[in-house]
Amino acid sequence: xxxxxKKGKVFLENEYKKIPRIWDLRKKTSQEVHHTPxxxxxxxxxxxKIDDSLRREDxxxxxxxxxxxxxxxxHEMLYPTKVICLSLLLKYNKKTKLKDYSKKILxxxxxxxxxxxxxxxxxxxxxxxxxx
Numbered sequence: 001x002x003x004x005x006k007k008g009k010v011f012l013e014n015e016y017k018k019i020p021r022i023w024d025l026r027k028k029t030s031q032e033v034h035h036t037p038x039x040x041x042x043x044x045x046x047x048x049k050i051d052d053s054l055r056r057e058d059x060x061x062x063x064x065x066x067x068x069x070x071x072x073x074x075h076e077m078l079y080p081t082k083v084i085c086l087s088l089l090l091k092y093n094k095k096t097k098l099k100d101y102s103k104k105i106l107x108x109x110x111x112x113x114x115x116x117x118x119x120x121x122x123x124x125x126x127x128x129x130x131x132x
Contacts, residue, residue, distance in 0.1 A: 005063075008058065011058075015046050015050060016071065018046055019046055019077065019081060020037075020039050020042075020043065020081075021077060022076050023076065025078065040078070043078075047088065050088075061092060064092060065089065065093045068085045068088045068089035069093075069096070072105075073101075086106070086108075087113050087116075
C-alpha cells in the first residue's frame with residue numbers, strides 16, 4: 001500500500017511535469033502565440049488544484065512548499081508561472097528566503113497577493129476595483 005505522503009509527492013511531480021515551459025512557447029509560431037495557446041491556460045488550473053489540495057490537506061505542507069519553491073526558482077518556467085508560484089509559496093511559508101528572488105518578481109508576487117486578499121473580502125473584481 002502506498003502511503004498518502006508518497007501519493008502526494010507523486011501527484012506533485014506529475015503536475016509539475018504538466019506545466020508548460022519557455023521552450024514550449026518557443027516551439028509555437030508567431031500566429032499560434034498571437035492568442036494565448038490553450039495549454040498555457042491550464043497553468044492556473046494546475047496551480048489552483050495544488051492550492052486546493054494543500055488547503056484540504058491532501059498533500060503535506062512541506063511537499064507543497066517545496067513544489068512552489070522549485071516552480072518559482074525554475075529558470076525554464078514562464079515568468080507569470082513563477083510569479084504565481086512565488087505568491088503561493090509566500091502564502092504557505094512566511095519564512096521564504098527572499099534574497100533568492102529579483103525585486104521584479106517579488107513585487108509582482110506581492111501584487112497578486114494584494115489582489116486576491118482584496119477579492120476575498122467579497123464583491124469580486126468589479127466592485128473592488130470599480131470596473132463596472
